[in-house]
Amino acid sequence: MNLTHAHRRLMYAMRSNRHRAAQHVLSTAAAVVLWWAVARLFHLPAFLLPTPGEVARRGWQALQEGILWRHTWVTLQEVLAGLALGTLTATVLGYGLAKSRVLERLLAPYLVASQSVPVVAIAPLLIIWFGTGLLAKTLICALIVFFPVLVNTVVGVRSVPEELHDLFRSLHASRWQTVRYLEIPAALPVFLGGLRIGATLSVIGAVVGEFVAADSGLGFLINLARGRYDTALVFVAVFVLVGLALTLYGSVVALERRFLAWQAPSARSGAAQSSPGGELTP
Amino acid sequence: MNADTTPFLEVQHLGVVFPADGADLEVLHDVAFRVRRREFLAVLGPSGCGKSTLLRVLAGLLPPSRGQVTFPGHRARPRVGLVFQKANLLPWRDVLGNVSLPLTLQGAPRRTAERRAQRLIARMGLQGFEGALPRDLSGGMAQRVALARAFIHQPDLLLLDEPFTALDALTRERLWEELLRIWRAERTTVVMVTHSITEALLLADRVLVLSARPATVRLDMAVTLPRPRAEGLRYTPAFGQMARRLREAIA
Ligand SMILES: Nc1ncnc2c1ncn2[C@@H]1O[C@H](COP(=O)(O)OP(=O)(O)OP(=O)(O)O)[C@@H](O)[C@H]1O
Ligand SMILES: [Mg+2]
Numbered sequence: 096m097n098l099t100h101a102h103r104r105l106m107y108a109m110r111s112n113r114h115r116a117a118q119h120v121l122s123t124a125a126a127v128v129l130w131w132a133v134a135r136l137f138h139l140p141a142f143l144l145p146t147p148g149e150v151a152r153r154g155w156q157a158l159q160e161g162i163l164w165r166h167t168w169v170t171l172q173e174v175l176a177g178l179a180l181g182t183l184t185a186t187v188l189g190y191g192l193a194k195s196r197v198l199e200r201l202l203a204p205y206l207v208a209s210q211s212v213p214v215v216a217i218a219p220l221l222i223i224w225f226g227t228g229l230l231a232k233t234l235i236c237a238l239i240v241f242f243p244v245l246v247n248t249v250v251g252v253r254s255v256p257e258e259l260h261d262l263f264r265s266l267h268a269s270r271w272q273t274v275r276y277l278e279i280p281a282a283l284p285v286f287l288g289g290l291r292i293g294a295t296l297s298v299i300g301a302v303v304g305e306f307v308a309a310d311s312g313l314g315f316l317i318n319l320a321r322g323r324y325d326t327a328l329v330f331v332a333v334f335v336l337v338g339l340a341l342t343l344y345g346s347v348v349a350l351e352r353r354f355l356a357w358q359a360p361s362a363r364s365g366a367a368q369s370s371p372g373g374e375l376t377p
Numbered sequence: 378m379n380a381d382t383t384p385f386l387e388v389q390h391l392g393v394v395f396p397a398d399g400a401d402l403e404v405l406h407d408v409a410f411r412v413r414r415r416e417f418l419a420v421l422g423p424s425g426c427g428k429s430t431l432l433r434v435l436a437g438l439l440p441p442s443r444g445q446v447t448f449p450g451h452r453a454r455p456r457v458g459l460v461f462q463k464a465n466l467l468p469w470r471d472v473l474g475n476v477s478l479p480l481t482l483q484g485a486p487r488r489t490a491e492r493r494a495q496r497l498i499a500r501m502g503l504q505g506f507e508g509a510l511p512r513d514l515s516g517g518m519a520q521r522v523a524l525a526r527a528f529i530h531q532p533d534l535l536l537l538d539e540p541f542t543a544l545d546a547l548t549r550e551r552l553w554e555e556l557l558r559i560w561r562a563e564r565t566t567v568v569m570v571t572h573s574i575t576e577a578l579l580l581a582d583r584v585l586v587l588s589a590r591p592a593t594v595r596l597d598m599a600v601t602l603p604r605p606r607a608e609g610l611r612y613t614p615a616f617g618q619m620a621r622r623l624r625e626a627i628a
Contacts, residue, residue: 161572265436266530267458268482276482280469357469357510 153327154334162316167335173229173301174339177236178294182233185241185293186286189248190278207246214239214300218307227308236300239293240293251282284358287351287376294343298336384411386435386534392443393430404430406591407444414450417560417567419577421627422587428570429462431592432536435568442616451533456564458532460540462520466511472498472522473507479530489628490529497525502557517548524552528559533562537569541576542565550608557605574623578616579606586626596626 127147133139134146141149157163192199218235255278263273266369304316313332320328391408392400404427412418422428433439434446436457446456458479466475481488497509501521504565511519520540527535541549557580558577560567577584579599586596600619602610610616 136472256465258461258463259467261436261438262435262459262461262465263482265457265478266482272482276478277467280467357512 096348100333109141116141136319142324142326145330150234150327150334154331157328157331163335166311166313166316166332167339168231170298170305170314170336171234171300171339173236173304173312174297174343176229176233177239177300178297178343180233180292181237181240182244184237185244185289186248189245190252192245193252206242215307217305222304222308227310232301232304232309232312235304236297239296239300239303243292244286244289247285248282249288251285253279254282254285265372275320284351284355287347287355291308291347291351294347295340297343298340302336320333385414385416385448385450386412386568387447387449388435388444389447391431391434391441391446393427393434393439394442403591405434405546406593408587408592408594409444410594410597412566412568415564415566416583417581418569419581419584420568420570420587421572421574421577421584421623422570422592423589423627425573426587426590427592429538431587432459432568433539435534436536439569442447455533456530456532458535460520460523460527460537462537462538462540462542464484464511464516464523466514466519466522466526467512468496471508471510472503472514475511475522476525476529478526492549493529494525496520496595497529500527500559502551510557510613514592517544521552524556528563531563535565535567535569537567539570539572542572551574556580574620574627575611577623578619579608579610584623586623596622598622598626 130144131147134144145153154163188202192202196264217238221231221234221238225234259277259281260273265275269277301312302314302317306318307311313336316332317329320326320332324335386410388410391405392403393405395402396402405626408431412420420428420431431438434441436459437454449530467478468476473491473611476498477487477494480493482486495507498504501524503518503521503525506514506518511522512521520543524540527537541552544552553576569577581600584596584598584600585594587593587599588595600617602619604617
């Protein structure tokens with residue numbers, strides 16, 4: 096009985112997966128056709144709106160010249176380093192804030208205030224202080240990742256039911272055991288919700304930094320191509336950025352699938368809703 | 378009956394006050410009682426009087442505001458097994474993982490922990506569900522998992538907070554049997570909070586009745602019914618008499 100139940104669930108999941116994949120392909124194809132039709136019907140010049148074919152050709156050329164890969168690699172480094180740094184500091188600090196009211200009272204005003212300053216506004220400062228290299232961009236990226244991960248870490252750690260803490264205390268669990276066997280798994284759903292948002296924001300952070308001052312990276316490539324009216328190359332860079340963001344997002348979703356399988360499907364969407372942007376679950 | 382006179386657990390002048398702005402909430406007031414080693418004590422009392430609070434103090438989870446809880450025969454705090462009003466399982470661990478948790482936290486080797494967990498799971502009639510997640514268990518099954526988890530590290534003191542209230546009558550009576558069997562086999566001391574007079578009389582050696590908040594001990598009554606106590610005992614005059622005493626004390 097159990098087996099057939101699991102089997103049915105698997106079949107259902109597979110069918111809905113295939114269904115969803117088909118929908119993605121269809122909607123992408125429709126968008127490309129529409130784009131092509133607009134470019135053609137209105138006889139727009141290539142520097143206003145290149146056709147899909149022109150963009151594809153430009154992308155292929157940039158790939159062969161090696162510039163596409165070089166700039167992508169730079170941005171990727173900034174994104175990954177910034178994401179790692181932002182997530183790490185936000186998780187550690189978030190745990191401290193969740194466990195200590197004193198720390199929360201001390202730091203909360205600064206954290207909230209820091210959020211009212213747009214990253215674009217402080218990016219030039221960071222460039223002045225840390226130069227135009229990888230470090231400044233990583234910091235900008237980390238800054239933008241920091242807040243959603245921090246908030247969700249605090250909420251996640253605080254959401255651990257008091258009765259489960261009682262259970263662990265009655266079993267004389269050590270501090271580390273409580274973290275490992277109780278707090279990390281219990282906070283994980285909300286935490287990953289924050290990471291999902293942070294992952295996409297990290298790409299934005301890197302581009303913001305590169306717009307302000309850079310000699311490489313996809314943001315720099317966009318600026319460069321725009322200056323040369325090479326709009327097709329702008330499109331190419333934008334698509335690569337979108338691809339990066341989607342890949343990161345998908346990686347977090349894969350982590351959720353792997354580590355949150357214990358949640359009932361309904362509970363899982365519930366956890367996603369408790370974090371901003373949760374309705375974007377693919 | 379028992380010649381051993383040093384109590385296992387001694388509660389003296391126990392008071393618990395929850396501070397609140399406005400008037401403080403006094404939950405326990407000068408509560409005193411003793412529990413012998415391997416005794417089965419049932420605690421009855423009106424809803425909200427402080428029974429769960431009493432168990433939390435006995436478990437060492439809540440420091441008393443007044444008085445003390447001592448374990449005269451023990452140098453350190455005894456090992457405690459706790460069953461809550463709700464099953465309180467870890468939703469990300471399967472049945473086997475939940476039952477073996479206390480041993481895992483004690484640092485027992487995984488194989489030993491799982492073998493022992495397997496035995497208790499079978500005893501609770503849950504064989505075949507080792508890999509099931511809490512979300513797939515019925516309320517009764519979840520509560521049986523919680524009981525198995527409370528037994529697994531062979532606690533000296535078992536604290537049960539209305540463990541059977543949420544169950545259907547049939548499951549409840551089966552689990553009474555199971556609880557008594559394990560209690561006898563493992564020689565633990567049990568303090569069980571319950572709302573049911575019948576449950577108290579069928580299981581316990583002694584029944585404590587608490588008054589409404591702030592709770593004090595209203596009645597401390599030995600249950601002199603012979604064991605094993607069959608269901609039919611309910612209809613005997615002795616049972617009826619004791620039930621009446623309890624009911625009058627609660628009212
Ligand atoms: N941590 C706490 N802080 C403040 N008040 C509390 C706390 N824990 C319990 N109380 C209060 O103490 C009183 C007794 O609670 P408790 O849970 O011990 O009652 P109970 O006898 O177990 O009730 P029930 O039969 O409904 O389970 C209640 O009024 C409750 O609101
Ligand atoms: Mg209670």
